[in-house]
Amino acid sequence: MARITSIKGRILYNSRGSKTIEIDVISDNKYLGRVCSPSGASVGKHEAISFPQNKPEKSLELLKNNEKKFHNLDSSDLKSIHDTLREMDSTPNYSKIGGSLAFALTIAAVDSASKALDIPLFKLLSKKTDHRFPFPLGNILGGGAHAGPGTPDIQEILICSTGSKTIRDAIETNLEVHKELGKILIKKDPTFTNGRGDEGGWAPKLKNDQALEVAAKACEELGFTLGKEVSLGVDFASSTQWNEKKKKYIYDRAGFENTPQEQIDFASEIIKKYKLVYAEDAVHEEAFEEMSALTKKFPHVLITGDDLLVTNTKILKKAVKLKACNGAILKVNQAGSLYDALEFAREANTNKIGIITSHRSGESTDAHISHIGIATKSKMLKVGVVGGERIAKLNELVRLAEYDLIRGMVEI
Ligand code: PEP
Numbered sequence: 171m172a173r174i175t176s177i178k179g180r181i182l183y184n185s186r187g188s189k190t191i192e193i194d195v196i197s198d199n200k201y202l203g204r205v206c207s208p209s210g211a212s213v214g215k216h217e218a219i220s221f222p223q224n225k226p227e228k229s230l231e232l233l234k235n236n237e238k239k240f241h242n243l244d245s246s247d248l249k250s251i252h253d254t255l256r257e258m259d260s261t262p263n264y265s266k267i268g269g270s271l272a273f274a275l276t277i278a279a280v281d282s283a284s285k286a287l288d289i290p291l292f293k294l295l296s297k298k299t300d301h302r303f304p305f306p307l308g309n310i311l312g313g314g315a316h317a318g319p320g321t322p323d324i325q326e327i328l329i330c331s332t333g334s335k336t337i338r339d340a341i342e343t344n345l346e347v348h349k350e351l352g353k354i355l356i357k358k359d360p361t362f363t364n365g366r367g368d369e370g371g372w373a374p375k376l377k378n379d380q381a382l383e384v385a386a387k388a389c390e391e392l393g394f395t396l397g398k399e400v401s402l403g404v405d406f407a408s409s410t411q412w413n414e415k416k417k418k419y420i421y422d423r424a425g426f427e428n429t430p431q432e433q434i435d436f437a438s439e440i441i442k443k444y445k446l447v448y449a450e451d452a453v454h455e456e457a458f459e460e461m462s463a464l465t466k467k468f469p470h471v472l473i474t475g476d477d478l479l480v481t482n483t484k485i486l487k488k489a490v491k492l493k494a495c496n497g498a499i500l501k502v503n504q505a506g507s508l509y510d511a512l513e514f515a516r517e518a519n520t521n522k523i524g525i526i527t528s529h530r531s532g533e534s535t536d537a538h539i540s541h542i543g544i545a546t547k548s549k550m551l552k553v554g555v556v557g558g559e560r561i562a563k564l565n566e567l568v569r570l571a572e573y574d575l576i577r578g579m580v581e582i
């Protein structure tokens with residue numbers, strides 16, 4: 171057993187250049203666990219707040235004043251570390267200490283324990299032996315809150331190499347499609363600047379339907395059949411479009427509005443036309459009934475809640491009761507601590523809800539979520555295709571494939 175001997179924090183910067191915190195947890199005076207917190211741009215109403223009063227410095231100050239409370243705790247004992255954080259902050263959304271502190275401290279603790287015990291993090295988090303690789307799911311074309319004016323309203327068009335048998339093939343296929351799409355965009359518009367959104371997907375001046383067309387074309391030009399070797403997914407991030415006053419989805423860039431029923435039809439058409447394997451937040455974050463209608467209509471598509479569930483076990487229980495989704499995004503910093511997120515994963519797995527462990531649009535170069543995706547038996551790992559902070563997570567999967575500990579891919 172390794173015991174926490176010191177904890178230190180610092181201000182760093184995420185992939186968007188915004189301030190964030192990094193936490194070092196040291197066990198037995200020598201084993202360093204180090205984690206930097208990510209942050210979202212399209213943020214769910216009920217997710218943990220990043221920092222108290224939006225000030226990372228405040229979280230660090232609180233840590234400094236309370237650091238000794240963590241000394242001597244077993245660094246692999248997530249429950250005790252979580253409970254100690256909860257003594258500092260019992261608010262549902264970590265408004266006192268900030269979810270970023272809960273995120274970084276709990277993951278850094280187990281990172282440090284994995285080094286002290288000399289076992290990979292995913293093994294420490296899940297003692298089971300039947301580990302599998304999740305399918306990488308990556309953003310190839312971005313819009314909405316992740317890209318500038320002129321890009322689609324839809325936040326993300328995603329690629330998943332559903333026919334791959336190995337993790338390397340899955341990563342390389344996604345890379346190939348991303349590259350091919352870049353070529354097609356240049357051909358279509360010679361003034362295209364190769365601009366990319368926050369998660370590395372191309373950010374062209376296109377409407378939603380045109381964007382989906384070119385994404386499908388990229389797959390087909392490579393000789394792939396949609397729904398077979400590769401499949402497309404979409405994160406509609408519909409809360410961005412939802413106007414509570416008008417009770418309508420406002421598609422500013424494309425120039426139309428959808429009633430709740432029209433939004434279901436809009437999403438359904440896209441799911442059918444592009445044979446999507448994955449549809450995230452196709453309706454807004456409080457539209458549980460509409461999510462249920464889509465889940466019933468498309469039992470073989472991962473109808474997934476992100477802003478809908480915000481990695482919150484209580485909300486997931488409500489969604490399960492209403493059959494509002496069959497897929498759940500797991501973003502540790504939405505929940506707060508890793509302990510919270512693993513509880514969420516347990517609930518999802520018990521109820522046969524497919525887990526998609528996910529990055530945030532503002533990321534660090536850490537790769538812990540690759541381990542968390544494996545440990546939680548995630549069906550997919552949503553971490554982008556290109557960009558240093560995205561590739562870091564994919565490269566970690568390639569390294570893990572060198573050990574004979576993970577046997578093949580999960581079943582979607
Ligand atoms: C998402 O919405 O799924 C996402 C990754 O974006 P963000 O981190 O901005 O919430």
Ligand code: MG
Nearest residue numbers: 405407450476
């Ligand atoms: Mg999302």
